[in-house]
Amino acid sequence: MRQLFLENADGGIEKITSEKANPLLDLYVSFNFSRLRPSLFFLPAVLLLLIAAFLFMLDALRAESYILIQREYFFMLNAALSQYPEMQYNLTETGNTLVVASLLSIFVLHAPKIWESLASALLVSCLFSSVLKKLFHVPRPAAFFDNGSFTIIGRTLSGHNSLPSGHSITIFTALSILMFAFMPARLINRIFWCALFVSAGLAFVLTRVALGAHYPIDVLVGGIIGYSCALAGIFISTRYRIWKWIGNRKYHPFFIIAFTACWLALAFRIMQEHLFIFCLSLFVLTISLYKITAAYVKR
Structure with a gap:
């Protein structure tokens, strides 16, 4: 049995114990998760209500009007951000579940509490x-606007599934x-x-606008939902230990x-x-596979 003494938010000292093989990091994560409250x-509930109220006031609860009120901002952001296509294409793949799982794979060994929450989330x-x-x-930009009027990076997505942005949900789920x-x-x-994590998350999710795949509100709503899903995943894994x-x-x-x-x-x-983010994910995953395999063989 190992023990860890941590300072809580009030400046006091709390003692927690663990029987994990690599306990210190996992205990620290577990301690932080235990401090979270449903409040x-x-x-996110207030933010979603404000967005809904904003759309209601502008009579933009229908798909067509929802798109038109964002038209100017979509074209402006798309034109500005798409000037760096390779960077945007790499950053947007952080919302790919395969990339997320690979980059966080090392925590299976050193902080499984993260993966317990991630699985539920x-x-x-x-x-x-x-x-x-x-x-x-909601139709995506390529299904609503003339494709020559804005920049599309990568594969053209033209379905009617723009709201919310799935990549944004995944990004904010993992980051949160x-x-x-x-x-x-x-x-x-x-x-x-x-502030650091929120700024990074916004930079990542806005790549979906840069690629011409989503409207600005799509990614904002996706980010808020992702944050909520992360909280839900933490509370579910902590309470039910599935x-x-x-x-x-x-x-x-x-x-x-x-x-x-x-x-x-x-x-x-x-x-x-041949994207850098895929190469980086492969490198991290290779290290994780080696460490997990070595730990299992040595047991």
Whole structure:
């Protein structure tokens, strides 16, 4: 049994224990998750209500009017951001679940609490994304505007599933879990920490506008939903412990097989599109596979 003493938000010292093989980081994450309260759902709820009220006031609750009120901002952002196509294309792939799983793969060994929350959060986000896209049925920019009037980077997406942005949901789900997992104890540090993650998240999700795949409100709503899904994933995994087996070494072969499949998928994507983000994900995944395999063999 290992013990860790951590300073709480009030300046006091709390002791927590763990039987994990690599406990310190996982205990720190577990401690941060335990401090979260359901009141954190208040902010995203208010933001979504404000967006809904804004659309209602502009009579923009129908798909066509929803698109037209954003037309000027969509063209402006698309023109400005698409000047850096390679960077935008790389950054937008951080919303690819394959990339997220690869970049966070090392935490299976060192901080499984992150993966416990991530598993629940991604399931919740997948449900919200699929249901809301079908419910709103908003045509993407390429399905509504003349494709020659704005810049499209990569594959042309022309379905009627623009709202909310699925990539934005995934990005903010992963970033929010990491933000809460490593939240500093002191208030001033927490403010800078949250500002850093929110800024990074906005930079990532706006790439969806740069690529001509989404409207600005699509990515804002997706980001807010992603944040909410991260909170839901943390609370679900903490309360019900349905993923507690993730930190157990005897289940490492499952991750070795799953990550090997991810490795092959990434290698195939690199052959199709030689993007830096795919190469980076493959590099991180290779290290994770080696470490997880070595840990399992040594047990």
